[in-house]
Amino acid sequence: MTHIEPLQTALVHRILNGQGKAPASERQSAFSNIGLSGPVAKLVEKVVDDPAAVTDDDIDATKATGLTEDQVFELIVCAAVGQATRHYDAAMTAVAAATKGN
């Protein structure tokens, strides 16, 4: 019986609240896909909606705003984990609804 919830919580806590090169507020924005602007917003949007559409130019434009590669790395990770977390949580809610009363 797979039990990932505590491990999932640990991952999310680490990337959002642990030490990072990007400010915690920006990591939270990338995770939530809310409150970003400019090239980093475009990059995060692609990671969330269509990661295969990410290009070298998207990365270069984000770095040109002054972000380091380590910061870009962290923000992309946060965006991917945030999107997966939202979908997983919604699917688990659907499981609870489907099995309610059983």
Added chain:
Amino acid sequence: MRLQVLDKGHGFGTKVLFALIRTASRQPVLDVVKLVRYRSDFYGGPMSEITQEAMRGPSSWSVGDRELMAACVAKANHCEFCTKAHAAVATRAYGDNKKVSQALSNPDTAGVGEPLRTTLILLRTLTRNQIVNAGDIREVLNAGATPQQVKDALAIYYSFEIISRLADAFGFSVPSHEAFEAGAKYLLARGYR
């Protein structure tokens, strides 16, 4: 790899490890390994724990079933690297290339038996549409899956929804068939830690 730090920014000990991997496997180090080994306290360490639990932890799904589910999620996300990597592991685990290729081509008509077939369809729907409802879940339960099997499958979805997004965003190179085979052999023997 689009970020130089992920390609060449590892510490000395990790670079030594990569050299050993290249020597032992006679293949390049896969980009997914470079990702999880870069600043592993941030992402790779905690993510590997999740993937190990989902793919090798206790479950009534076999290792082959779980690897096929991972490949199915990756395929629905159009991630060539992850699809080929986990199709190779599933093929090795089942000892059946036709079963894996048919399931990935069209889960609806795949001869994989129930409840695996309907579970693969659920994962494809969730990955493509980014949402499933209670009715979708009931279809899998009616096909014979237990609630725990559905939850186990969703844990695999979680892991590979993240990994396949990162593979595409970071621009993983898609290596040769032989490199995927070497990776599959390692993952079957050692798992994801």
